[in-house]
Amino acid sequence: MNVVILGCGRIGSTLAASLDREGHNVSIIDRNSDALRRLRADFSGNKVVGNGIDEAVLRKAGIEKADAFVAVTNGDNTNIMSVQIAKHKFEVKKVVTRIYDPIRACAYRELGIETICTTIIGARIIEDYVKGKDLGPIGEYCALSDDEAVI
Amino acid sequence: MYVIVAGGGRIGHYLSRALIDAEHEVLMVEKDRGRADYLAEELGEAVTRGDACEIRTMREIGMERADVVVAVTGDDEDNLVICQMAKLRFRVPRTIAKVNNPENEDIFQRLGIDTTVSSTKIIFNLIEQQIETNEVIPLAPLQRGNIEIVEVDLGADSPILGKRIPQIALPEGALIISIVRDGHAILPNIDVEFRQGDSVIALVSSDKESQIRTVFAGVR
Numbered sequence: 001m002n003v004v005i006l007g008c009g010r011i012g013s014t015l016a017a018s019l020d021r022e023g024h025n026v027s028i029i030d031r032n033s034d035a036l037r038r039l040r041a042d043f044s045g046n047k048v049v050g051n052g053i054d055e056a057v058l059r060k061a062g063i064e065k066a067d068a069f070v071a072v073t074n075g076d077n078t079n080i081m082s083v084q085i086a087k088h089k090f091e092v093k094k095v096v097t098r099i100y101d102p103i104r105a106c107a108y109r110e111l112g113i114e115t116i117c118t119t120i121i122g123a124r125i126i127e128d129y130v131k132g133k134d135l136g137p138i139g140e141y142c143a144l145s146d147d148e149a150v151i
Numbered sequence: 152m153y154v155i156v157a158g159g160g161r162i163g164h165y166l167s168r169a170l171i172d173a174e175h176e177v178l179m180v181e182k183d184r185g186r187a188d189y190l191a192e193e194l195g196e197a198v199t200r201g202d203a204c205e206i207r208t209m210r211e212i213g214m215e216r217a218d219v220v221v222a223v224t225g226d227d228e229d230n231l232v233i234c235q236m237a238k239l240r241f242r243v244p245r246t247i248a249k250v251n252n253p254e255n256e257d258i259f260q261r262l263g264i265d266t267t268v269s270s271t272k273i274i275f276n277l278i279e280q281q282i283e284t285n286e287v288i289p290l291a292p293l294q295r296g297n298i299e300i301v302e303v304d305l306g307a308d309s310p311i312l313g314k315r316i317p318q319i320a321l322p323e324g325a326l327i328i329s330i331v332r333d334g335h336a337i338l339p340n341i342d343v344e345f346r347q348g349d350s351v352i353a354l355v356s357s358d359k360e361s362q363i364r365t366v367f368a369g370v371r
Contacts, residue, residue, distance in 0.1 A: 053227060053228055053252075053255070054252065054254070055254050056254075075228065076204075076232075077204060077226070077228035077229050077231070077232045078228045080228065080231070080232055080235075081227065081228040081231050081232070081258075082228075084231075084258065084262055085258050088258065088261050088262065089257070089258055089261070101205070101206075103206040104204075104206075104232070104236070107235075107236060107239050107240060110239070111239070
């Protein structure tokens, strides 16, 4: 799979490393070259420094051949705009973004953009746990693989 | 009209002042406290501090009542979200966005923003006009630039001198609106012959601009 990831923060770099290890073609963009240093030396994907709402930068990252586009910068609006460019301009089949603001996440989901609101997810899971519910499969999600764990 | 201006930069500032002078109800939203305070000294109650991308701010300023929302911040992504949320959540009938990167005009229009303004593009077009002397000069874009009003000044080498309108092969969709001769506008009836020095004003779809050039100014 060809995957373009916008934003090399904690989510972006973790996702990029994981997909890369599985043999997918990963291209990751961040406007700050220092952020790309989160990736380990064995990352074999493509690293692009630039603004993710600039079409030239997206092209450079290979968006025209992408099967999936993921926007996980720390700016909700940047994420919202870039996924809409990916979906409507470059016709990427699978686009998904992390949005902090629950209202914006909900509004854009209505427009057919897959938005994952980590604020709501986090709050609800914690609330459930505090009220005594079992965390279920969440424990599995949170476990680190040997490659990810740095001791 | 109730106009909400998002972004208190220079454009937002002078636009709000002009709208207030024209007796519109104006509310400008500026994120930065210092900047908002500064603007409030001149514009008074027409300025409020807040993030126009936040639904809470939008509710507080009564966005559902707005006739027009204008987003003129320095960030295209913010301008896009402000206008989209205004339409989606508050059914604002008209949204206008400043587009800093002219490449983004296309995506803004596809995403339903009613009007986009790109000063970069306007200045670029003005410079292009200067370079293309005595050729096709774009005067005004209509229908988001799909149709243009253009002016062609006929030089000594124009192939249509002495001809009348029915004798020239205008591209389909092009229409001659007027011929300006010695400072007077002439209605383009079939008897008028083109002369050197005439300015021909025409309506043309943008993709036919080069054909207009060939017809009026000859191939270079």
